[in-house]
């Protein structure tokens with residue numbers, strides 16, 4: 001069977017013939033339909049992700065943590081032909097959070113992540129999985145359902161942000177929603193796009209930034225969804241003058257080390273800064289005055305990572321809603337489909353982001 005293989009921290013990716021997986025009792029046989037490529041995959045193949053590692057005792061890892069597949073045989077509550085998406089992070093088996101299905105808050109750090117850390121991923125033709133890690137995909141969204149995995153990370157992140165903000169006696173608005181709150185999203189890749197849609201769905205006023213102009217695709221999305229854009233090529237002072245401070249700043253770039261000092265003064269009283277993108281280089285340096293301001297304004301900085309099964313389920317519901325609410329956006333998000341047979345192109349799109357890319361899908365079977 002074909003599989004996409006990496007040997008972290010070595011740079012590069014290969015497509016190799018591996019042995020078909022052996023049937024396992026009470027596990028569902030899945031034929032992979034599509035896999036998505038995300039910023040993390042590119043960080044792995046370029047040797048930049050410090051947590052990337054093969055399963056114990058091996059020197060290679062099957063890549064891929066965004067996938068949908070079809071159930072091949074009736075098993076354990078699933079029927080042949082159902083479309084499913086696997087949850088990518090799996091618990092350590094020891095801590096209480098992992099035992100209750102929330103390895104996103106694992107306390108030992110001994111969790112594994114398919115296609116990233118210590119567990120084979122989904123860029124392969126077939127595999128067997130425990131039904132507890134499978135989420136049903138509504139047929140109507142199957143063409144773009146691969147976005148539900150990255151969206152699950154963001155559903156969890158927003159849930160966490162709203163939970164953290166419960167520290168403030170009132171952070172909702174006078175109609176009980178968030179529509180008086182301003183959010184700034186840094187970066188316009190798939191993560192920046194998905195969190196912007198989610199924040200709009202929750203009622204936030206959403207500003208997106210990049211240090212360049214939006215491309216046509218990004219502009220179409222911003223117009224349909226109602227996102228405001230600011231070009232930060234010359235820093236963020238102009239944004240502060242124009243809009244004032246933000247209640248939520250969400251970093252969806254991989255460059256926060258370089259922009260922290262410019263962005264932090266934009267955080268409002270009681271505001272929260274969510275760090276989601278993995279910086280690839282640089283050193284974070286804040287002056288004493290910048291830190292005093294953070295304290296004085298009761299700010300929170302929170303690291304946000306990984307969504308779990310309840311978040312995958314919410315992601316399916318939101319994708320189904322967005323298909324009707326923002327049809328052009330949902331269509332625009334799948335930039336390209338590359339068949340696995342086209343090995344050269346598959347390797348190319350895994351190594352390098354395409355111009356105007358939001359999501360590239362590898363098609364394994366139809």
Ligand code: NAP
Pocket residue numbers: 038039040043150153186187188189190191192209210211212232252253254255258259275276277278279304305306307353
């Ligand atoms: P991506 O496609 O590389 O997107 C990054 C975006 O940031 C791009 O739009 C990029 O612009 C923009 N950018 C780069 N430098 C910037 C700067 N100085 N100011 C403003 N924008 C800047 O990656 P992605 O798939 O959206 O993922 C984003 C990050 O989240 C990655 O680091 C990824 O590993 C991480 N991630 C984290 C989690 C988690 O659970 N915490 C989950 C998924 C992904 P260009 O298009 O011009 O390059």
Ligand code: BGC
Pocket residue numbers: 038040041051065088089113116149150153305306307
């Ligand atoms: C995945 C997350 C994962 C994170 C850290 C992301 O690309 O989508 O689910 O927890 O990387 O490895």
Ligand code: ZN
Pocket residue numbers: 038039040041065150
């Ligand atoms: Zn990812």
Ligand code: ZN
Pocket residue numbers: 091092093094095096097098099103105106107108109110111
């Ligand atoms: Zn754990």
